[in-house]
Amino acid sequence: MSTTQPVPGEAFDFNLCTVAWSFVLDDARTIAVTASHCGEPGDTVWAGAADGEFVYPAEPVGTIIYSDLSAPETHQLDFALVEITREAEFYVPRDMPTTVVAADEHMLPDSVCKLGRITGETCGPLTHREGQGKLQFDDRTVETVAARAQVCSTHGDSGAPVYGAPGSPYEDVIVGVLSGTTDAAASSEGCADGSEAQMSFTPASEIEKLLPEILAWV
DSSP states (O other), rough: BSSSOOOOOOOOOOOOOOOOEEEEOOSOOOEEOOOOOOTTTTEEEOOTTTSSOOOOOOOOEEEEEEEEESTTTOOOOOOEEEEEOOOOOOOSSSSOOOOOOOOHHHHOSSEEEEEEEETEEEEEEEEEEEEEEEEEEEEEEEEEEEEEOOOOOOTOOOOOOEOTTTOOOOOOOEEEEEEEEEOOSSSGGGGGOOOOOOOOEHHHHHHHHHHHHHEEEE
């Protein structure tokens, strides 16, 4: 994701993130959900190739149409909406169901997993239920509503789906969107050694509750 278009021979700043889930509206638009700190409305989105690499030149696959932490009336939720404008091959760490928890379901499982494009699937116990917290990114510190779990992740995993761990009542049901981490792994191998890091995530039920209102005007 980037605010600018790549130009050969010039430096190019971009954010690498993961999409949690996507859905199709009645008007046939396809919308994907990711983290708000990944970009601003109007930013261009490209897809990572099937092998996980980003290859340029490439055609954009969409545009960010809403980013809650940048919205004039923010809900303090780290989520953004991307309108997908064309089909493209993209990298998926593994196939998984895309059932999302209902807007009125606020319970979280005692153990969750996340599936990020960098560190893949990692799981751990829920440590803090939904509450106020702080998120630091770029040069900003913002208030957010989030839950936390002892799950390893790193930069590029932001926006990933967080779902019930195997054996839980919410197994493979998406309950959140990965927001941040207290101790980013240096690589995908860094998570294999175990980690005490705390992952924060935005509850999916809060996002689902707001989608009808937001999508009515974006």
